[in-house]
Amino acid sequence: MMKLFDDxxxxxxxxxxCRQISVLTHKExxxxxxxxxxxxxxxxxxxxxxxxxxxxxxxxxxxxATVVHDDDNSLASRELMxxxxxxxxxxxxxxxxxxxxxxxxxxxxxxxxLDIPPRFQESMLKGELTGVQMQVDTTNSVLGTLAAGYxxxxxxxxxxDSGLARMGLSxxxxxxxxxxxxxxxxxxxxxxxxxxxxxxxxxxNMITLFAIMLPAAAMAREKEKGTIEQLLxxxxxxxxxxxxxxxxxxxxxxxxxxxxxxxxxxxxxxxxMRGSLPLxxxxxxxxxxxTTGIGLFIATITRNLAQVGLLTLMIxxxxxxxxxxxxxxxxxxxWIRLLMKLSPLHYFLDVGLGILxxxxxxxxxxxxxxxxxxIGGVVFTFGLWRFRRQFD
Amino acid sequence: MxxxxxxxxxxxxxxxxxxxxxxxxLAFILPxxxxxxxxxxxxxxxxxxxxxxxxxxxxxxxxxxxxxxxSSRYFDFKGYSPDERELDPLLAENRLRAFIIIPEHFQKDIxxxxxxxxxxxxxxxxxxxxxxxxxxVSAINNAFSMELLCGYLSRLKGxxxxxxxxxxxxxxxxxxxxxxxxxKSIWSVAPKLLMAILLMTPPFLTALGVVREKESGSIxxxxxxxxxxxxxxxxxxxxxxxxxxxxxFVLFLMARFLYxxxxxxxxxxxxxxxxxxxxxTTGIGLVVSTFAxxxxxxxxxxxILTIVPAALYSGVLIPISSLSKGAQxxxxxxxxxxxxxxxxxxxxxxxxxxxxxxxxxxxAVYAFILFTTGYLLFTKRPRT
Numbered sequence: 027m028m029k030l031f032d033d034x035x036x037x038x039x040x041x042x043x044c045r046q047i048s049v050l051t052h053k054e055x056x057x058x059x060x061x062x063x064x065x066x067x068x069x070x071x072x073x074x075x076x077x078x079x080x081x082x083x084x085x086x087x088x089x090x091a092t093v094v095h096d097d098d099n100s101l102a103s104r105e106l107m108x109x110x111x112x113x114x115x116x117x118x119x120x121x122x123x124x125x126x127x128x129x130x131x132x133x134x135x136x137x138x139x140l141d142i143p144p145r146f147q148e149s150m151l152k153g154e155l156t157g158v159q160m161q162v163d164t165t166n167s168v169l170g171t172l173a174a175g176y177x178x179x180x181x182x183x184x185x186x187d188s189g190l191a192r193m194g195l196s197x198x199x200x201x202x203x204x205x206x207x208x209x210x211x212x213x214x215x216x217x218x219x220x221x222x223x224x225x226x227x228x229x230x231n232m233i234t235l236f237a238i239m240l241p242a243a244a245m246a247r248e249k250e251k252g253t254i255e256q257l258l259x260x261x262x263x264x265x266x267x268x269x270x271x272x273x274x275x276x277x278x279x280x281x282x283x284x285x286x287x288x289x290x291x292x293x294x295x296x297x298x299m300r301g302s303l304p305l306x307x308x309x310x311x312x313x314x315x316x317t318t319g320i321g322l323f324i325a326t327i328t329r330n331l332a333q334v335g336l337l338t339l340m341i342x343x344x345x346x347x348x349x350x351x352x353x354x355x356x357x358x359x360x361w362i363r364l365l366m367k368l369s370p371l372h373y374f375l376d377v378g379l380g381i382l383x384x385x386x387x388x389x390x391x392x393x394x395x396x397x398x399x400x401i402g403g404v405v406f407t408f409g410l411w412r413f414r415r416q417f418d
Numbered sequence: 419m420x421x422x423x424x425x426x427x428x429x430x431x432x433x434x435x436x437x438x439x440x441x442x443x444l445a446f447i448l449p450x451x452x453x454x455x456x457x458x459x460x461x462x463x464x465x466x467x468x469x470x471x472x473x474x475x476x477x478x479x480x481x482x483x484x485x486x487x488x489s490s491r492y493f494d495f496k497g498y499s500p501d502e503r504e505l506d507p508l509l510a511e512n513r514l515r516a517f518i519i520i521p522e523h524f525q526k527d528i529x530x531x532x533x534x535x536x537x538x539x540x541x542x543x544x545x546x547x548x549x550x551x552x553x554x555v556s557a558i559n560n561a562f563s564m565e566l567l568c569g570y571l572s573r574l575k576g577x578x579x580x581x582x583x584x585x586x587x588x589x590x591x592x593x594x595x596x597x598x599x600x601x602k603s604i605w606s607v608a609p610k611l612l613m614a615i616l617l618m619t620p621p622f623l624t625a626l627g628v629v630r631e632k633e634s635g636s637i638x639x640x641x642x643x644x645x646x647x648x649x650x651x652x653x654x655x656x657x658x659x660x661x662x663x664x665x666x667f668v669l670f671l672m673a674r675f676l677y678x679x680x681x682x683x684x685x686x687x688x689x690x691x692x693x694x695x696x697x698x699t700t701g702i703g704l705v706v707s708t709f710a711x712x713x714x715x716x717x718x719x720x721x722i723l724t725i726v727p728a729a730l731y732s733g734v735l736i737p738i739s740s741l742s743k744g745a746q747x748x749x750x751x752x753x754x755x756x757x758x759x760x761x762x763x764x765x766x767x768x769x770x771x772x773x774x775x776x777x778x779x780x781x782a783v784y785a786f787i788l789f790t791t792g793y794l795l796f797t798k799r800p801r802t
Contacts, residue, residue, distance in 0.1 A: 064715040071722050078748070087549070106589070132767050150588045153581075157590045164595040168546060174593045175553035181591040182560055186567075189586040193571070204528040204570050206563040207535040210552055213509060215542035223545055235721065243714040250634065328440065331633075331713035332626040336444040339622060339721065344455045354515075354547055356466040356494065362458050376512055379543050384510045393511070 046262060047270050054244060054274030071232045072282035076290045079228035080221035087172040089116035092138040095124050100147035106158070106184050107140060114176045128161070137163045138173055150188060214383045221295045222383060227351040229286050230378050233279055233310065234345060234371050237317035238324070239338045240275040241268075245325035246334045264414050272318045279314050280307075300385030306378070309395060313374050316402020322409035326416050345371045370405070373398035419652075423645055427653025431627070435657055445623055449615045449665040453672050456611050464550040466494040469516040470505055473498055477525035483536075486562055487518065492554045502539075509541050516540045516551050528566060608677035609765040612669045613757050614728040616692070617699050620662040621724050624655060624703025625716040633713055641798045651789075651796060655700055662696040673765070682768030688760070694781050695757045699724075701788030708795035727752045756780045 059065060092115045094107045110117055118136060121127050127139035141159035149156040160177050164170030190199065200207075215222055248254040257267050291297040324337045347353075348362065349371040355363050366372050373394040380386035380394070388395070436442050471484050488495040496514060499505050508514045519537040521527075527534040538555050542548045564587065571582035631637040640650055670692075673679045681688075703720060710716040727748070749755045756777040763769035771778070 061712050061715055063710055064712065064718060067715065067718045067722055071718070075722055132763075132769055132773065153584055153588065155584055155590065156588060157592050159592050159594065161594045168550065170595055172549060172553060174595070175550075175557060177593065178591050179556060179560065181589050182564075182587070185587050185589040186564075189588060193575075193585065201533050202531060203533070204531050204566045205533055206559050206566070207533050208556060208559050209535055209537045210555070211537065211539045212542035212548055212552075213539060215545065215548075218542060218545045218548065220545045223543065239714070239717065243717065247712075247714065330438070330441075330630070331717070332630055333438070333440045333444065335622055335626050335713070335717040336441065336448055338717065339618070340444065340448050340451060342721075343452055343618070343725070347456055351544075354464055354467075354544070356468065359458060362455075365455075380510065380512075383543050386510050390507060390510050 043266070047266050047273070050262070050266060050270035051273045051277075054271055055277065057244070058240075058274065058278060068236065068278060068282060069285075071235070072229070072286040073290055075232070076225050076228045076286050077294060080225035080290070080295050087114045087169055087176065090114060090138055090169065090173050091116060091118055091136045092140060093118050093127055093130060093136050094120050094140045094142065095122075095127050096120055096142045097144040098142050098146035102147035102150055102188070103142045106142065106181070109180045109184055110138075110140065110177075114173070131161065131163050137169070138177075151192075153192075219295075222297045223351075223379070225291050225295055225297060226378055226382055227349070227375060229283065229291065230349075230371065230374055231346050232286075233283060233314065234317060234374075235338075235342055236279050236282070237275060237314045238321045238342055239334070240278065241271045241318045241321035242324040242328070242334045242338060243331055244271050244274070245322070246328050246331045250330050265410070268322060268410065268413050272315065272322075275318055275321075276311065276314050280310070283307075283310060297382060299382055301381035302387060305388060306381045309374070309377050309381070309398075312395075313370065313398060313402065316398070316406045317370060319402065319406030319409035322413050323405070326409070326412040345369050348372065349375050351375060367397075368401060370398050370401050373401070419646065419649055423649050424653040424656075427645065427650060428656050431654055431657045435627075435661075445619075445661050446665065446668075449619050449669055450672070452615050452618070453608075453611055453669055454676075456614075457608055457672075457677055464547055464554075465492055467492060467515050467551055467554070468494045468496050468513065469518065470496045470499050470508070470514055472500070472502060472505070472517060472519045474522045475520050475524035479525040479528060480520045483520065483524070483562055484518075486558050487555075490554070490558060505539075509539070512541075514541070515547070516555070518555070531570065608673040608679045609761045610758060612666070612673055613695075613754060613761050615669060616662065616666055616696060616757075617728040617754050618724050619665065620658060620696055620699040621703030621706065621720045622717070623658045623661065624700045625707040625710065625720050626713060627658060628654060628704065628707035629710050629713050629716040632707075632711060647793060647796055647798060651704065651793060655704065658703075659693075659696055659700050662700065663693055666692045666696060679765055681765050683764030684770045687771055688764040691757070691760050691778055691781065694778070694785060695753065695760075698753045698757075698781055698785045698788065701785055701792060704792035705788055705795070708792055728754055753781055753784045756784075 089112050092110050094110075094117065096103050096107065107117065107120075115138065121130070124139070124141055127136070127141070130136040131139055139161040141161070143156065143158070146156055146158070158181060160174070162170045162173050162177075190196070195203070212218060245254075248257065287299075292299065320341060321338075324334055324341070328334050328337060344365075348366045348369050350366060355366055358366070376394040377391050377398065380391045384390075435445070469487070471487065473480050473484060484498075487493050499517070502519070505514060505517050509517070517539050519539070521535060521537070524534050536559060538552070540548050540551050540555075564583075567586055568579050568582040571577070571586065572579045575582070631640070645653075670688075674681055702724065706716055706719050706723065710719055759777045760774050763774050
């Protein structure tokens with residue numbers, strides 16, 4: 027009889043414990059929903075913001091503004107310059123002298139200046155080596171490098187065609203001479219649609235931003251207003267106070283994620299969803315859960331929201347830049363690479379792109395998922411530990 | 419307007435900022451830390467691309483061809499593989515970014531004067547990375563192809579290889595990289611980081627400073643005082659502008675000496691425009707603060723209004739001319755783009771006021787509009 031009674035109290039306690047958390051979570055959600063401006067911008071962050079990131083942003087060479095200074099005015103020079111055409115280049119016309127071209131580059135109005143020397147055609151016909159100069163604005167080094175690469179291909183091909191023509195061979199005769207033909211196959215995103223990549227990374231960034239900021243801000247606000255005292259004298263444990271903030275954050279972010287995933291990514295940009303969506307959501311829940319640990323840690327060392335704001339920016343911005351979205355890890359120096367390995371977003375990005383674009387499952391992605399779990403687990407445990415300690 | 423009262427507000431704000439030690443130190447640490455991390459972490463160079471080769475030919479020529487890739491510093495050779503099916507998962511797991519397939523009869527085809535086709539499979543998840551990888555592969559393929567053609571032509575016509583090369587490659591492209599001769603990313607990125615960081619931090623500091631008073635209720639003291647709106651706003655914002663101008667100076671020194679970016683323009687002109695730009699971005703914070711009631715809202719609104727444009731529409735990642743039409747309009751609406759022109763002009767191109775005056779005017783107009791809006795929206799008689 028006694029035993030049964032004990033079981034009953036355990037059950038009852040468990041029930042009360044869960045009720046307490048659910049009531050607290052409700053309170054957190056109410057607080058968020060009453061701040062209309064905040065709510066509006068959370069909505070904007072997951073919709074309009076992602077739309078903007080996905081439309082019209084590209085790190086590919088796209089109609090690079092090109093001008094030509096043609097000192098030869100021959101058939102050959104005109105043929106060469108007209109090979110600089112879209113999608114990579116866009117010929118804006120000829121200019122009278124090089125100085126004018128440099129001025130346009132200085133102003134940032136043109137990106138490339140092509141300089142064809144006098145006697146260009148003549149030298150070619152005589153079989154003398156001649157050079158064409160290309161001045162590239164490399165203030166963006168990726169585009170500069172790409173432009174130089176494509177330019178070399180165009181000029182190389184032009185030279186080859188005219189060389190073959192003079193040997194009495196047509197360009198088609200390349201089939202009958204020893205050379206290489208290239209075939210490129212781009213996997214996972216065959217049309218090189220940049221919006222796929224941009225929208226996915228932006229969505230993951232937003233998830234990270236809110237997972238860090240919302241719990242930290244909610245906590246700091248309680249401290250600033252003094253309502254934390256009320257919570258502490260209530261029959262609630264620090265763990266309950268904390269977990270309800272995490273749950274409220276999770277709910278808001280998951281709703282935002284779904285809105286973004288189906289409303290923007292799929293509906294507007296037709297981002298393929300090749301992998302398993304339940305897996306994606308499971309990983310997202312895990313990620314949010316562990317990342318809120320960072321927020322809780324921030325909450326323990328800050329006293330007001332201004333501090334929360336700065337600390338969030340200080341942690342969030344490096345996480346985004348070191349996620350590997352903008353820079354391939356292979357090209358970076360070792361200590362940055364090490365930092366990247368410590369950023370949970372780096373793993374989350376691999377998983378997110380892996381599931382959506384590459385159609386990877388648990389088998390292919392277990393490594394980043396494990397990395398994310400370990401780092402997130404450590405962060406969350408640390409946040410929890412700090413959080414509990416501050417009430418002692 | 420009374421100077422004395424403004425000074426009083428400045429002093430109050432200064433003391434408040436300095437006494438919050440964490441906030442005060444973060445206000446200076448944050449920009450420096452961002453500068454260091456982005457400077458080293460935002461290298462766009464694509465190097466050491468992990469790749470594999472499937473050699474179905476196993477001949478001297480195919481090994482010779484493969485060696486062109488293996489010895490390139492752009493590629494990091496991970497090994498030969500017998501089968502495509504083995505490599506596809508590696509691509510999906512991010513262990514490889516590309517692989518190259520050398521077909522059967524590769525050597526035989528070449529020896530019998532036939533064209534051989536080389537297949538390259540590239541991971542397209544990161545579009546710009548895929549583009550650059552493809553460019554590198556093509557460059558190596560073209561060079562190899564040219565060697566074969568020259569050899570063939572010299573055998574066919576009985577002329578030296580050099581002469582054959584002159585026939586087939588009559589035009590050479592001499593590329594000159596302007597503004598950044600060695601195409602080291604860090605050079606061109608560092609000055610732009612100055613712009614991005616000065617867009618991100620001042621609005622944050624300002625919006626939080628003003629909204630904090632609203633949320634804690636201390637703004638009621640201001641409402642009830644004899645301070646006029648403009649006196650309050652000027653006094654309130656001055657310390658934040660001062661902090662950001664100081665940060666701008668530190669960032670300038672870092673760009674110049676830590677990253678070795680050249681500075682070819684006029685220092686005085688640049689300093690003055692930087693102050694103007696900081697006033698502009700502080701004004702963004704002011705406008706946000708007039709309609710945000712809570713600090714959480716202020717944090718989120720400023721981070722979304724500034725970080726995204728700082729990265730996407732300011733010309734840091736892509737030149738404005740390559741943006742789509744809608745994004746271009748967006749870019750022209752942000753102050754960042756105009757300041758980017760000035761930063762790049764002053765650092766890398768050595769242009770001055772004669773070329774850049776238009777950008778300065780736009781920034782000034784921008785600052786004026788922001789402050790007028792802030793002034794009009796800020797009211798001492800809040801509707802509740």
